[in-house]
């Protein structure tokens with residue numbers, strides 16, 4: 001078997017005496033979606049941030065395409081950054097409110113390649129090229145998340161870490177963004193590390209699922225098995241509190 005695209009081994013991250021991530025090992029293959037689920041505070045986001053080195057793990061290994069990222073300096077990380085990007089719950093954080101959407105999308109591309117590439121990116125996420133002239137406040141939540149995804153795609157990554165990508169959206173809009181993510185995975189061969197507390201979203205997107213509790217993975221396996229026949233009492237509790245994945 002070929003090496004996973006992303007391979008986390010015994011990753012730990014402490015804040016003072018509190019261990020937010022307490023020794024997690026997890027692989028994501030090329031073109032695969034792996035979900036990390038768990039209650040608020042279980043360490044999901046911290047793990048996602050360690051995976052793309054927005055946070056430096058306290059210890060452990062983060063290998064991306066065979067390259068060890070865990071201890072790399074900012075200067076050594078920079079040329080690798082285009083290959084792994086993060087999509088946040090609220091894309092406003094990565095969009096300057098004063099800039100047009102076109103400028104926000106052109107910025108990671110560099111100035112020369114601007115217009116044609118911005119139009120193509122907008123088209124890829126289901127938005128008309130005219131959106132390039134708008135500002136973030138003129139967009140709906142779903143449109144803003146489409147732009148957030150387009151910005152993450154601008155530098156042709158292999159991996160997106162999706163941190164609660166549809167949580168802020170209405171259910172009907174959630175379904176549209178989930179479909180977009182599925183289409184993009186198919187057309188671009190993207191791998192996703194999906195961080196979510198929403199088991200319905202996980203069921204729709206993830207091939208495999210890991211359940212986190214208090215910084216540790218307590219159960220992992222194919223998503224159908226985790227949602228359909230969970231073994232760990234904590235996972236059963238999560239499913240019960242969500243009213244079963246279908247009902248969320």
Ligand SMILES: Nc1ncnc2c1ncn2[C@@H]1O[C@H](COP(=O)(O)OP(=O)(O)OP(=O)(O)O)[C@@H](O)[C@H]1O
Nearest residue numbers: 015019020038039040041042043044045046047197
């Ligand atoms: N920068 C930080 N400084 C101090 N503590 C932090 C920091 N980031 C996270 N933590 C703590 O680490 C723990 C895990 O947080 P994390 O955000 O990773 O959990 P989560 O499962 O993603 O929860 P949520 O869904 O609420 O974001 C929490 O106790 C949190 O307070």
